[in-house]
Amino acid sequence: MRALQYRTIGAAPELVDIPTPTPGPGQVLVKVTAAGVCHSDEFLMSLPEDQYTYGLPLTLGHEGAGTIEAVGPGVTGLTIGESVLVYGPWGCGRCYPCSKGEENYCEKAAALGIRPPGLGAPGAMADYLLVDDARHLVPLGDLDPVASVSLTDAGLTPYHAIKKSLPKLVPGSVAVVIGAGGLGHVAIQILRAMAPCTVIAVDTSEEKLELARAVGAHHAVTSDQRAEEQILGLTGGRKVDVVFDFVGIDPTTELASRLVGVGGDIVIVGVGPGTVEVGFFSTPWEASARAPYWGSRSELMEVVELARAGRISVEVETFSLDEGPEAYERLKAGTVRGRAVIVP
Template sequence: MKALQYRTVGAEPEVVEIDTPEPGPGQVRLKITAAGVCHSDDFVMNMPAEGFPYPLPLTLGHEGAGTVDAVGDGVDEIAVGTNVVVYGPWGCGQCLQCAQGLENYCPRAAELGIFPPGLGAPGAIAEYMIVDSPRHLVPIGDLDPVATVPLTDAGLTPYHAITLSLPKLVAGSTAAVIGAGGLGHVAIELLRHLTPARVIALDVTEEKLEFARSVGAHEAVLSDADAVDAVRKITGSRGVQAVFDFVGYQPTIDTAMGIVGTAGDVMIVGLGDGQATAKIGFFAQPFEVAARAPYWGSRSELIELIDLAHEGVLDIAVETFSLDEAPEAYRRLGANTLTGRAVIVP
């Protein structure tokens, strides 16, 4: 079968021919119908060779949708032919967090050598993939897999972050979204559907700001040296009640801390360069501000998102590429020229 693999540290991913995998006991094989491309992959592929965390070659893709093609011994929870998406942050399945569906916060996954697909385990940018357990599959019925597959990360990650701040996003409140890309534009749509908050989007080009307005942002502000003053002119002294930073570089985190109001939340979602931090101290920000770094989301939240998709309340912008065109999708991702989410269709 064909697969997109990261084979050499520092090199571009390559489309290669590899053996079609067979499901072992308890496993499920999917015939992939769509797979998403994410900045997390770009972050991984820019890691230095020293201490690179995953064995190579690595089949990329942690956003996956497919049709159940074969099952291993002992699997009777899901039928061949079922259309599904893959819940990506796999955990041990036994600890307290996993018992709550919070496998994204499993404390034992690393020590047990359990990795998400595409981020350690073979991923979804291939013709077939193996899923370790049927509990990591969510049926999608008649939903379009291309439009739905971004929900597994580009939807789930902002949904999880937003739910943490819902008590503060009441009538008269303001939410700010920094970065209106693959995750950020979904966050804007979710904020408009789930809350009465006024939504301010920040990004670096007028084109991105116009895109943010088109998906529901009430206000759009250039993310530059004047961004804090520009947002403060909109919110006044109250500031922003919840800031969602989908970029994660030091300048955007500093902007987030500069616009958040008293008792507000700063959610640092974007990976940035992996080095940026929020400056917290008694005089560093308004009183009772909470800065958090949420990661992905729970299995139950993915099920909730699929329910929202069936209701037709989400319209995720996607650009599609064939499997042979997958390297170009990653070039576009690195150059920041994608609108919304890139989806590979084998």
């Protein structure tokens, strides 16, 4: 089968031919219909050799959709040809977080060598994907896999981040979304679907600000030296209730820290190196900062239902497997509108 692999530290991914896997006990072989391209991939491919821990060669793609091709011994309840999404943050299935479906916070995955597809285990940018356990498959039904594959991360990650802050997003509240790209434009839709707050999008790209307006942001502000002034002008000088930072670099985390008000949340979702200083004299009273990771299996089901109801959708640009390296070049250059999707 064909697979897009990261094979050499610092080099572009390559399309290669590798053997098609056979499912063993408890495993499922999925014929891939779509695989999402993510900044997390770009992050790991930018790591120097002494910091890279994901193994080589690595078949990329932690956002996957496909149809059931074959099942291993002991697998029941699945139908050959059934359309599914792949839940990415695989865990042990036995610890307390896993018992709640929160495999993204598995306590034993690292010690057991369990890695997500595309982030240690072979990923979805191939003709076929071997899934370690049937519990990691979510029925897709009649939803378009190309339009829906990014729900597994670009939908699930902001949903998980937003859900924990919903009690603060009451009528009259304000949420700021920094970064209106692959995850941010979905976050805006989730906020509009689930909270009665005013949503202000912030980005350096006018094209992404246009996308933010198109998907429901009440206001869109250019991320420059005047961003704080413009946002506070929109709120009448009042600090905001929640800031969701989908970039995570020092300028954006610093902006988030200046914007948040008493009792507010700073939620750092982006994988950049930025940090937030928390303390009695550095943040407003009762303000908190957190850095969530991905989301639970049950939350992915909830995200799928939001999409099925037409409340959220992902803006996608499609690429073939042959065009995979180009997709990553476009992602790095910041010229992808929404989310890039590989279609084998």
